[in-house]
Amino acid sequence: MTDRKSSVTTSGSLSHDAGEEFDRQVRTLTSLGYPALAGRTPEQFAELAAPLRAEAVERAGAAAGTPYDPAANGRVPFVLVVTRELAPVERTMPLTSLHGGELPGFVDRSFEPGSLERFVATEEAEPPGGDGVHLLFDIERGEEFCGAVPSDAMAALAGRGRTLLTIEEGIALMTHAPRILVKNKCFSLGGSRSGDRRVPAIWISRKAPKLGWCWAGNPHTWLGMASAGARHA
Template sequence: MTSDVTAEFDRQVANLVDRGYPALAGLDEEGFRALVGPLRSAARSGAPDPDAGRVPFLLVVTRKVVPIEETMPRTTLHRGRLPGFVDHSFEPGSLERFAATVDLPAPDAYLLFDVERGEEFCGVVPNDAMETIAGRERTPLTIEEGIALVTHFPEVLVKNKCFSVGGSRCGDRRVPAIWISKRAPKLGWCWQGNPHTWLGVASAGARGA
């Protein structure tokens, strides 16, 4: 592993520590670092290009460790101050029903590799976009993975280049998505058959623990 990869992994860990993840997980800083530290050896090299919406790996902490209702408010836009939020269109308790439809390598924390924001799918019906992604042997992001992308690389979330996270579904026609509202990141949803010119579909190459 190169020093650049190690430095990027450590930056992402420190980012979560700075945003209060240890306390939210019911751990002290040492305990939190012990939870995610073993993943360092699995990190992959590559130069992040958040402006282009591509990063080589993300450290993802699941809702089992910190609830979505707590992680989303710890996102901001690049150079922004307003906290992200969960849209009121999620009825009480519905976030728990938006479960991962993909296989996760670990229940608590893992790495997501070869991540793309997916703006090529802006204006494409989400169902059609996810079919294309599957045909490329890639995977749509879960809600937690989308939050991790904005948390570690807020530059990725920009006007007209927001993204759906179709790896979390609840069995109906809703597809979760993260976009900009009121000058802050917002977790909402759109219909699986409705295209939006400003909303693509994020995807990744693999997951690992």
């Protein structure tokens, strides 16, 4: 099934090597069936992602060998993202699961028919390039914003020069680093909006990851705001 193996230290944190981690993420996507979703063979999918490997090593290589623990500090060096142009959200969200869990992720019924397609990337979070794959660097779960009004959290992150995650990027984060989602430390995805006050979010429901939404003006004690340092394609 999924290839989620990484070097684990005695403390339970992950040992990060950028090149090995990039290869693992490609294998994970391949084992989950992303090539077929994108209408490609595994070899073609690997070729599509391959040009991004050097950038991952260059930007995240400084962290090589350094232990990191997504569950504890809510941070991940980088993830490989496949956008909905290649793999529909409705098909990729069920491919996620909690760390150590068996139940598949799901899209909440609060997304009325046809509404999910309207949650597109904001201008600031627009995925780079046109190949349908990109890298997201320096990701933070954003639990410091648990209990904050989402619109205030988004403004604070913009002031720091950070970018909000899209729905596809949130799914990529869950796919490659399922340890990131823990009880009372879930996250909103302010990089995808539909023109109204709804802000997408991923949290835990029925022992599985759920993609839902919350109002931009309503705080939740268990819901922070995910962000990243940069994108690259």
